[in-house]
Amino acid sequence: MKSRTCLVRNEYIIAVILGLVGLPAYSQVPPQPGDAAPVGKTKPANASSVNPKAAHIRTHFGEQYFVPDGGFVLRQGQTLPNLVWENPDDIALVLKDTTIPTRWFDEDLVEVRTARRAGRYYAYGEGPVPAGSPLRRAMTCCCIEVDSKLAGLATDLIPSIREETDAKKKRTQIEETVLHWQTSEAGAIALAALLAGDPVNTQSKDGQWQMENATRHVRLKRKLMGLDDTPPVVVAAKPLAGEPAATLHAGSLDQAQITQECLQQLEAKCDEWYRVAKQPTAFVIARNGVIAFAKAYGEKGGKPMTVNTPMLLHSAMKPLMGVQLAMYVDRGLVQLDEPIGNHLPDFGSEADKNLTFRAAHVHATGILFPWSLAFRRLFYFQAWQDTLIAHCSREWPPGSKRRYGCVGMVLSVRSIELISGKNYWHAMENELFKPLGIKDALPGGTGFSAEDLARIGVLLHNGGTYGPQELFSEKTCKAILPTPLKPYFPNINMTYGIGLQNAAKKLGLGSYGHGGGGGTQLLVNPKKRFVFAMTRDAPGPDYGPRLKDILAHLRSWIND
Numbered sequence: 001m002k003s004r005t006c007l008v009r010n011e012y013i014i015a016v017i018l019g020l021v022g023l024p025a026y027s028q029v030p031p032q033p034g035d036a037a038p039v040g041k042t043k044p045a046n047a048s049s050v051n052p053k054a055a056h057i058r059t060h061f062g063e064q065y066f067v068p069d070g071g072f073v074l075r076q077g078q079t080l081p082n083l084v085w086e087n088p089d090d091i092a093l094v095l096k097d098t099t100i101p102t103r104w105f106d107e108d109l110v111e112v113r114t115a116r117r118a119g120r121y122y123a124y125g126e127g128p129v130p131a132g133s134p135l136r137r138a139m140t141c142c143c144i145e146v147d148s149k150l151a152g153l154a155t156d157l158i159p160s161i162r163e164e165t166d167a168k169k170k171r172t173q174i175e176e177t178v179l180h181w182q183t184s185e186a187g188a189i190a191l192a193a194l195l196a197g198d199p200v201n202t203q204s205k206d207g208q209w210q211m212e213n214a215t216r217h218v219r220l221k222r223k224l225m226g227l228d229d230t231p232p233v234v235v236a237a238k239p240l241a242g243e244p245a246a247t248l249h250a251g252s253l254d255q256a257q258i259t260q261e262c263l264q265q266l267e268a269k270c271d272e273w274y275r276v277a278k279q280p281t282a283f284v285i286a287r288n289g290v291i292a293f294a295k296a297y298g299e300k301g302g303k304p305m306t307v308n309t310p311m312l313l314h315s316a317m318k319p320l321m322g323v324q325l326a327m328y329v330d331r332g333l334v335q336l337d338e339p340i341g342n343h344l345p346d347f348g349s350e351a352d353k354n355l356t357f358r359a360a361h362v363h364a365t366g367i368l369f370p371w372s373l374a375f376r377r378l379f380y381f382q383a384w385q386d387t388l389i390a391h392c393s394r395e396w397p398p399g400s401k402r403r404y405g406c407v408g409m410v411l412s413v414r415s416i417e418l419i420s421g422k423n424y425w426h427a428m429e430n431e432l433f434k435p436l437g438i439k440d441a442l443p444g445g446t447g448f449s450a451e452d453l454a455r456i457g458v459l460l461h462n463g464g465t466y467g468p469q470e471l472f473s474e475k476t477c478k479a480i481l482p483t484p485l486k487p488y489f490p491n492i493n494m495t496y497g498i499g500l501q502n503a504a505k506k507l508g509l510g511s512y513g514h515g516g517g518g519g520t521q522l523l524v525n526p527k528k529r530f531v532f533a534m535t536r537d538a539p540g541p542d543y544g545p546r547l548k549d550i551l552a553h554l555r556s557w558i559n560d
Contacts, residue, residue: 051093053090053093054093054094057090057091057093057094058094058130058131059393061094061129061130061135061391062135062387062388062389062390062391062392063373063388064085064086064087064090064091064127064135065085065086065137066083066084066085066086066100066125066127066137067083067084067086067139068081068082068083068084068123068139068141069081069082069083069084071182071183072139072140072141072142072181072182072183072184072185072187072188073141073142073143073144073150073181073182073188073191074115074121074141074142074143074144075115075143075144075146076115076116076117076118076143076144076145076146077114077115077116077146078114078115079113079114080102080104080112080113080114080115080121080123081102082099082100082102083100083102083123083125083127083137084100085098085100085127094130095128095129095130097128098128099128100125100126100127100128101125101126102123102124102125103123103124103125104121104122104123104124105121105122105124105220106119106120106121106122107119107120107121109122109219109220109223115143117143118143118144118145118195119142119143119192119195119196120140120141120142120143120188120192120213120216121140121141121142121143122138122139122140122141122216122217122220123138123139123141124136124137124138124220124224125137125138129391132390132391133346133387133390134387135387135388135391136384136387137384137387138217138220138221138383138384139185140185140188140189140192140213140216140217141185141188142181142188142189142191142192142195144191144195150178150181150182151174151178153191153194153195154173154174154177154178154181155174157191157194157195158173158177158194160173161173161174161177186210189209189210189213190209193209207380207381207442207443207444207446208443210380210381210443210444211380211381211423211425211426211443211444212423212426213381214380214381214382214383214423214425214426215421215422215423215426217383217384217423218383218417218418218420218421218422218423219421220383221383221384221417221418222418222421225345225418227418231421232419232420232421232422233331233333233419233420233421234420234430234431235327235328235331235333235420235427235431236431237431237435237466237469237470237471238469238470238471239468239469239470240465240467240468240469240470244467244468245462245465245466245467245468245469246288246289246458246462246466246529247289247437247455247458247466247467248284248286248289248291248451248454248455248458248531249289249290249291250290250291251290251291252290253292255288255290256286256287256288256290256291256292257287257288258287258292258293258557262553262557263292263293265553266285266293266550266553266554266557267293267295269546269549269550269553270283270293270295270297270550271297273542273546273550274297274298276541276542276546277540277541277542277543277546278298278540279297279298279519279536279537279538279539279540279541280296280297280298280299280300280305280309280311280536280537281296281297281298281305281519281534281535281536282295282296282297282305282306282307282309282311282449282450282451282534282535282536283295283296283307283450283532283533283534284307284450284451284453284454284531284533285454285530285531285532285533285554286454286457286458286530286531287528287529287530287531287558288529289458289529291454294307294450294451295307296309296450300537306449307449307450307451308440308449308450308451308452309440309449309535310440310441310442310446310447310448310449311447311448311449311450311518311520311535311536311537312445312446312447312448312516312518312520312535312536312537313445313446313447313448313516313518313520314445314516314517314518314520315406315514315515315516315517316448316453316514316515316516316520316521316522317409317445317448317516318361318409318499318500318514319456319460319499319500319513319514319522320428320432320445320456320499321361321409321412321413321424321499322361322480322497322498322499322500323432323456323459323460323471323472323480323499324413324416324424324427324428324431324432325357325361325412325416325480325498325499326464326471326472326476326477326479326480326498327431327432327471327472328416328419329472329476329479329480330464330471330472330473330476333419334357334415334416334419335357336356336357336358336479336480336498337356337357337358337488338356338357339352339353339354339355339356340352340355340356340357340360340411340412340415341353341355343415343418343419344386344411344414344415344418346386346387346389346390347386347390347411351397351398352398353398354397354398354399354400354489355398355399355411356398356399356488357412357415357498358488358498359398359399359408359488359489360407360408360409360411360412361408361409361412361497361498361499362402362408362485362489362492362496362497362498363402363403363404363405363408363496364398364399364400364401364402364408364485364489364492365398365407365408365411366394366395366396366397366398366399366400366401367389367392367393367394367395367407368392368393368394368395369389369392369405369406369407369410371405371406373388374406374410379406379410380423380425380443380444380445380446381423381443381444383414383417383423385410385414386410386411386414389407389410389411392407399488399489399491399492400489400491400492401491401492402485402489402492402494402496425443425444425445426443429441429443432471433452435466435467435469435471436452436455436456436459436466437455438452438455439452440452448520448535449535450533450534450535451533453520453522453533453535454522454531454533456522457513457522457523457524457531457532457533458531459471460477460500460512460524460526461524461525461526461529461530461531463477463478463526464476464477479498480497480498480499480500481497481500481512482495482496482497482500482501482502482512483495483496483497497512499514500512500513500514501513501514503523503524506523506551507523507524507525507530507532507551507554507555507558508525508527508528508555508558508559509527510525510526510527511523511524511525511526512524512526513532518536518537518538518539519534519536519537519538519539519540519543520534520535520536521533521534521547523551525558528558528559530554530558532551532554534547
């Protein structure tokens with residue numbers, strides 16, 4: 001796993017590259033010098049409707065961001081600054097008054113005006129907009145003691161910098177680290193964690209600090225929405241009455257109902273695929289919970305791949321979101337066909353009555369939300385991203401058409417967060433992963449192993465049970481499986497589930513699952529109690545034909 005210093009350098013390089021090709025940088029990486037300007041330094045407003053740039057900004061106003069004036073590092077004793085637009089000259093084209101009303105909160109979420117002690121502080125702003133509700137955002141800053149030197153802190157807190165013997169390299173590392181701390185929220189989060197004593201070591205999960213910080217923002221969001229009087233809900237697995245359900249486990253070929261010859265043929269196909277593509281991959285294939293085949297190929301991060309190596313999920317995260325939602329549906333906390341506006345006020349209008357959780361998960365929101373926005377701003381940890389989405393263009397009324405994307409998932413998990421009081425992935429770790437014995441997942445879907453993905457598959461073919469626990473009922477499990485959408489959305493004539501697609505052509509009648517852009521796949525045949533889990537970070541050469549050949553072999557096996 002990369003050191004924190006290496007991550008800092010990589011994030012900075014990404015920011016520079018994005019700047020060179022004309023794309024905004026991630027909110028988690030340093031913007032380029034000159035992106036932000038002090039309050040009052042904007043050009044006079046020119047809101048002319050014939051100005052193409054102004055028209056574009058109005059249409060995409062939800063994508064505008066603001067930051068603390070002076071950066072993300074504060075000094076103990078200072079008066080807390082206002083928030084200012086990242087691109088103030090652009091904002092001045094469409095707004096006469098660009099002032100952002102700003103509120104500050106300390107680590108205990110007590111509203112303050114002065115940074116009286118070192119630690120985390122949270123800035124909240126309601127940016128004015130050309131039309132509609134305010135653009136609400138919050139961000140984390142780190143306050144250091146008044147006499148602290150950032151260069152000294154970089155040396156003291158990060159072992160790789162402290163141990164660097166090349167003076168030039170050391171100076172560069174210090175400068176990049178300090179820039180990261182000062183100019184990005186991710187940097188402020190990292191600095192606060194280091195000052196609190198969270199060590200920099202190879203055991204730290206990538207994204208852990210950001211996930212925990214996102215939970216703090218969910219708590220702040222609940223406070224500002226007046227939800228403090230409603231305690232957060234903890235959704236726990238229930239003891240299962242009767243015999244324990246199947247779990248993912250080792251067993252004999254007879255228990256897995258596979259012959260030695262069939263297994264050898266399967267392994268030969270997987271071996272040949274790796275020989276040709278050289279793409280690091282892991283497979284876990286199980287029947288009745290018994291692992292029939294488990295093998296990993298290649299290396300990742302300089303270490304040999306195993307079936308427990310975390311790999312990218314991308315859209316293969318959608319089944320996890322669907323299963324998490326099933327747990328909340330099962331407890332009566334949400335309903336699949338209730339409006340998301342019941343939880344997110346920006347979507348509470350009559351026009352959004354059909355913007356339901358089902359519409360969100362089957363991609364029928366009608367909201368134009370480019371994929372690039374999710375990747376640029378990493379929606380996994382953005383508790384306030386629903387306010388951005390509220391300002392996105394509408395292509396059609398919710399439920400009238402569908403287009404595959406991710407915007408519905410964002411709205412769904414933002415709703416779940418307000419119920420749980422945690423970042424959705426943070427809640428998932430406790431409510432879903434822990435009962436299943438999942439330990440290697442990296443926050444935000446940036447790493448998930450083939451073995452752990454197979455556990456999700458076993459949970460599904462069990463109908464919501466795993467070992468001695470029930471995570472959700474069989475009735476709820478059926479409710480999230482692929483089903484005709486026409487009864488819910490009369491204009492949509494297809495079959496789709498909650499994070500699950502029809503996979504009959506891949507693994508046989510009644511099968512379902514979902515894949516990711518990197519090539520990861522989770523497929524389940526519930527009648528045959530069969531699970532196929534494959535993880536990889538990129539499809540690589542011959543992906544389609546090779547996968548099709550392997551799945552054809554598996555169909556012939558399970559249909560014997």
